[in-house]
Amino acid sequence: MQFVEPFLLWGALAVAIPVVIHFWHQKQGKLLPWAATQWLIEKQQQQSRGFRLDNILLLFIRCLLLALLAILLAQPILNWLNKPPVLQKVHLAQPSPAVSNNFKFELTDALKKGERVIWATNKLEPVTEQLSLPQPPAPFNSLILQTAINSLNTKNTELHLYITTNQALANTPAVIVPALFHLHTLLDSASRLRPYLATKNDQKLFVNRAGKLIRAPLLDPTLKFLSAPAHSGPIQVLLNYRNEREKQTVNAALEALIDVYGFDLIIDEKLIPNRIYSWILTDQIPAKPAAQTLYIVSGIESSARQANVIFTNELLTPQTSELVSTGQLPEWLGTQLTRYYGFQTGNLPLSKQDLKTLFITTTKPTTEQHAGVQNVMLLFFIGLLFFERWLALTKNA
Template identity: 50%
Template sequence: MEFIQPLFLWGIGAVVIPVVIHFWHQKRGKTLAWAATRWLQEKNQQQQRGIKLDNLLLLLLRCLVVMLLALILSQPILTGLTKPVAVAKIHLVQPEKVVVDNYRFELEEAIRKGEAVYWINAATEATGHPAQLPDQRTFNLDVLQSSINTVSEKPSEIHLYVLNNQQLANVPFIRVPAQFTLHTMVDSASRPLRPYLKLPGSGNVFVNVSNQLVSSSALSKGVRFQDFPAHSGRLKALVDFHDKTEQQTVLAALKALSDVYALGIQIDVKKEQKTGYDWVLTDQDVVAPTSKTLYVVSGKLSLPRVPNVVYWEEKLTPQTAERVRTGQLPEQLGELLIRHFNLKPNPFPLSQAQLNTLFVPTGERRENQPENLRNGLLLVFVGLIGLERWMALRQNA
C-alpha cells in the first residue's frame, strides 16, 4: 500500500485525545446525597482506587474513528490491485547524418529489438532504416516539442538523439515525459562561416564573439564571416492585426528592437502589393508563405510546416501574454530574427546543467486507483460516526 499524502498518517497520533477525554470524563463524577445510604453497613462499603475502564467499546470506537480519518486524508493506494502499465521504448532522432552516424549502433539495436524509431520533423515519420535520411529535414524547437508530444500520447520511455548547440536554448524549456533519456553530441567537425546583414544606416549587423547581436561599420575580427551578407538593403516588416491593442503592442516592440540595434526597419501597417516583406507579424492564417519571409502568427496554436512560420499561442497584449507584461517581447523578436537569418550557425554547446534545466520532465498521471477503496473507507467512517453517536447518547457518555 502507498499513500499520496503520507504526512497525514501522523494524525493517527491524535488517538490519545479520545482516551484522555474518556478518563477525564469519568474523573469528574459528583457525589450525590441519598437518604438510603445510612442503612448500608460500613463493612460493605468498598473503596475503589485506580483506573476503571467503563464503556470500553465506546472508547475503542472513538479511537478507530480518529485513525480512520487520518487514513482517509493520507489517500491510500493499493498498488497490488492495479496492473502495471506497458511502457513502450521510443527513439526520436534529429535528421542529421552526423547524429545518425554517431548513434548508428544504438539505433540499429533498437530496431532489432522491435522498438520504434522516429525522425524529428513536422510529420514525425517512423523509420526502419536510419541511414536513409528523410526528405523533410526541417528541425527547430517547435518541431522538436511537437514530435515529443506526438509520441508521448501513450505511456512511453523516450530516447532523444540531438545535436548539442545553442539552438536548443532558444526556448525557456522543453517538456518531456518522466521516463526520458537524452543523448547529445557536439559536431566539432563542422565550422561554418557566420552570416551577417548589410543594412543601410547601421552598417553590418552580426553576432559577435560574445554571442551578442551588434551593429557596426566593421565586422568583428574574432569571428569568421561569409564572403557575402545574408541580406542586403533595408528590412521591411508588415504588422497586420485585427486587434488594435495587439497591433500597437507589436509596433512598440518592433520599434524598440529597431532603435536599440539601429536596424532601421521599415514598418507598414497596411500591405503594399508590390512590396516584398522580410518580416510579417499578424494574427491571421498564413496561406502561401514565402521562404525568405519570417512570419510570426499570434493567437493560434498550430504545427509549423515550414521553419520560417512561428506560431505563438497567446495574443500579444499585456493582459494575455507574459512576454509582453515582462517586457521580453522585443528581445524575443530579436531572437527570431537571429534564428531566421541563421546569424549563430555554430554556437557553443550547452553544459549539462543547462540541458538539465532545459528539458523539464512532466509528472505522469497515476492510473486511477480503486476509488472504491476510498469511497468504502469514507462510508465506513460515516457509519462509525453514526454508531458512536448512538452509543454515546444511549449510555450518556
Template identity: 55%
Template sequence: MTFVEPSILWGALAVAIPIAIHFWHQKRGTLLPWAATQWLTEKNQQQSRGLRLDNVPLLILRCLLLLLLAVLLAQPLLNWSPKDTTRQRIHLVQPSALVTANFRFELDEAARKGERIYWANETPEPYSETSNGANQAGDLNPLRLQTALDKLPVSDVDNTELHLYVVNDPSLADVPAITVPAHFRLHSLIDSAGRPRPFLTANSGKRLFVDRNGQLTSATTSGPDLTLQPNPVHSGPLRVLTAYKTTPERQTVRAALAALAQVYDLPLAVDDQPVANVTYDWVLTDQLPPASQPTSASKTLYTVSGIDQTPTSTNVVFTGESLTPQTSERVAGGQLPEWLGEQLVQHYGLLTSREPLDLQALNARFVPTTRHTTTHQAAVQNTLFLLILILLIVERGLALTKNA
C-alpha cells in the same frame, strides 16, 4: 507506498479531536456536594483522581476512521510489481538523419536484440532506416516529443526502460518539463554545424549576422564554425523614416542611427519626410501608425516614442518615453544605438539560433515519474472506502449500544 496528494495526510492530525471529545465527555457532569454521603464517597473519589479511559474500543474505532479517511483522500498508490522482474527496453528516436547516423550502433544493437524502436512523432511509428522519419529536418518540438512519450504503446510502465535519442536543442528550455518513465536514459548529441543563420547585407560586401557568442557582427565571411543562409533576409539599403514633431528628438535619433551604421557598416537611407511611392523598412516616430495600414502583416518596423501602450503587432515597439537626453535614461547613457540595433535584430529574426543547453540544464528538462494504471489506483481506493464503511457501521453500533 506513495501518495498522489501527500499534503492531505496532515489531516490525520484530526485524530486528536475524538480524543479531546472523549475526555471532555467524562467531565461534563456537575458534582453536587451532599453531607450525608460525603464520608462514604471520599475513599472512592481519592482513588479515581486523574484521567480515565472509558469505552476504549469506541475511541480506537473513531481515531482509526479519521486516519483511514485522510489516507483515502491522499490517494495512495501501492507498487506490487516484483522487484526481480526484467525490464523491457523501448527506444524513442527523434526523426533526424543526424541522430540516426550518430547512434547507428546503439539502434542496430537494439534491433538485433528484438527491442522495440519508434520515431518520436505525434503518433509513434516503428523505426526503420528506409522510413520517412530518417529524412526529416530534425527540428525538435518539445510538445510533439511529450505527445510521443505519452502515446508510447507500453503496457507496464513500471517495468519498462526508455532510451531517448535527441539533439541537444535550446527549444527544450521553452517548456517547464518533459515527463518520462521512472526508468529512463537520455542519449543526446550537439549539432556542431547548427542550422544556417539569417543575415543582412552590409557595405563593402559584408554581412550582418549574430555570431556564436550572441554578438552582432559585420564581416565578409562567417567563419568555419558558422553557416549562413544562402540568401539574406533583406538586401540593399534599409529605407528609414524619422517622422518626429520636434527637432531635438529627430536629431537624437538620427545621431544614433549614424553611429549604428558606422559601427556595423549598415547601409541606411534616412528621410525626415515621407517620400511618395516609397515603402519604408523602418519608421521611427512619435505618432501612432496609420490605422488603415495592416501593421501585423507589414514588413515595416515601427518604433514609436512618447507613447506607453501595449503593442497589438510584433512589428510595433512603444518606448513609453521621448528619445531625448532630458527625458530618457537610455539616451543620456549612450545606449540608444545599441537598443536600436536590438530592435533591428529582433525584427529580422537574426537571433533565431541559440546555443545548446549545458548537461545539467538538459537533464533537468526530463522529469521521471511513476505512472500507475487507473485500474490499480481504483482498486486501492475502493478497498479503503469499503473498510471505512465497515468501521463506520461498527462504530455506530457500539455508540448506540453504550450510549456514548
C-alpha cells in the same frame, strides 16, 4: 506497501484528537448538593484520582477511522502479489540527419532485436532499416516531442530518447517522460558558426551560451564564431516617417537599444545624400529596396515576401500599437536587427543542468496499480464509520 502521497501519512497523528476529547468529556459534569453527604465516612468522600477509560471500543474505532483516512489519502499501493512487469523498450528519435547518422548503430541494433523504433513526429512514423527520414521533412520542437511521448503507451515502457540539444527544446517549462527513461543527446557539430557585431570601444555584441545578447570586449571562448564580424563599426539608421509622433516613438526605442544592449547606432531623421543606410524604418513602401539594407515598414499590410523588408500593419505609436503600449518595441526592433545579421539562439546547446530541469520523470502509478486496495479500504472505512455512529448512539457517547 508504497504510497503515492506519503507525506499525507502525517495526518495519522490526528488519532490524538479523539483521545483528548475522550478525557475532556469525562471532566465535564455538575456538582449536585446532597444533604446526606455529611453522613458518609471520610473514606467514601475521597475522590478517585487519575484518568479512567470508558467506552474503550468506541475510542479505538474513532482512532482507527482517523488513521485509516490518512492512509486512504496517501493512496497505498500493494504490489506484493504482482509479478514483475515485462518491460518494452521504445526508441524515440528526433527526425534529423545528425541524430540518424550519430546514433545509427544504436537504432539499427534496436531494430534487429525487434524493439520499437519510431521518429518523434505527430504521426509516430516507424524507423526503417535504412533510417530514412520522414518525407516531407518533419518539424521538431518540445511541443511535438511531448505530443509524441503522450501518444505512446508508456505503461511498463523503457523509453530511449535520441535528440540534439538546443535552446529550441526549452520553449516549454518541462517535458514529462516515463519513470524508466534514458536520454541520448548529441551536440550538433554541424551547426554554423555564430556571427557577432564589432561595436565602438572594441566591444563585441553576440549571443552567449545562455541565449542572451551581451556586449563584452572578448568573445566567449567556449563558443565558435565567424572569423570576421557580420558588421563592424556604427550602424547607419534612417527614420523616414511622415507621422512625427511615430518618428519620436521609434527614435526613443532605438535610444533604448543603445543604452541597454550597447548597439552602435547613428540615427538620421532626414535622408542625407550619398550615405549608405544599413537600417531604414519608414511608413512608406520602398521603391527599390537595397539588398544590403534592412527595412521596417509600419502601417502597411503587404503580402510581399522579402528577407530584408518587414511589414507591420500597425503604426508604431502608443495609441495604435500593442508593442509600444506594452514597452516591447525596443526588444522587437532589436530582434529584427539581430535576425537580419544572422543571430540564431535556437542552435545553442543546453547544459546538463538545463536538460535535468527540462525532462521530468513521472513516478505516479497507473490507476490499475492501486484502485483495488483503495476500493477495499474505502469500503472498510465506510462500514467502520457506520458502526462507530451506531455504537455512539447506542451508548450515548
